Amino acid sequence: MEISGLLLVVAVALVDREGRVLVQQRPPGKPMAGLWEFPGGKVEAGEVPEVALVRELAEELGIDVATGALAPIAFASEGLGERHLLLLLYVAHEWAGTPEPRHASALQWVRPAEMRTLAMPPADVPLVDALERLL
Numbered sequence: 001m002e003i004s005g006l007l008l009v010v011a012v013a014l015v016d017r018e019g020r021v022l023v024q025q026r027p028p029g030k031p032m033a034g035l036w037e038f039p040g041g042k043v044e045a046g047e048v049p050e051v052a053l054v055r056e057l058a059e060e061l062g063i064d065v066a067t068g069a070l071a072p073i074a075f076a077s078e079g080l081g082e083r084h085l086l087l088l089l090y091v092a093h094e095w096a097g098t099p100e101p102r103h104a105s106a107l108q109w110v111r112p113a114e115m116r117t118l119a120m121p122p123a124d125v126p127l128v129d130a131l132e133r134l135l
């Protein structure tokens with residue numbers, strides 16, 4: 001959803017039992033192709049953010065997440081070309097199904113410290129710091 005140049009995006013750190021986080025690689029043809037990011041996407045007009053995230057996770061990964069399993073942990077505020085990105089990051093420890101890369105080029109489970117070695121969008125760097133403090 002875009003409000004006067006403000007782009008609202010929701011994303012999640014899915015954390016497995018070993019404390020690893022799922023990241024996905026943006027596919028060729030999309031802006032920032034090849035970078036690793038948290039699964040998620042744009043909130044559509046009139047959509048509640050948590051509902052948008054549940055929808056994106058079903059579309060992108062084929063998993064079911066309950067809105068109540070999503071806990072907000074951090075946000076990023078970052079210039080994005082002509083627009084400004086507001087990215088809300090949630091964490092979830094429970095979901096149904098096995099994530100598969102339906103839109104992404106690849107998926108991988110990584111520890112927060114290892115995420116620093118991955119090329120990620122600029123907005124994600126402070127989010128990784130917040131995640132590392134939390135996990």
Ligand SMILES: Nc1nc2c([nH]c(=O)n2[C@@H]2O[C@H](COP(=O)(O)OP(=O)(O)OP(=O)(O)O)[C@@H](O)[C@H]2O)c(=O)[nH]1
Nearest residue numbers: 009011031032037038039040041042087121122123124
């Ligand atoms: N999903 C996601 N998007 C991110 C992250 N970091 C970040 O800067 N973004 C930016 O947030 C925006 C999300 O757009 P998207 O392309 O993933 O969203 P979408 O699935 O709704 O896209 P669509 O327009 O292809 O349907 C992009 O500009 C993307 O680069 C992140 O960690 N996860």
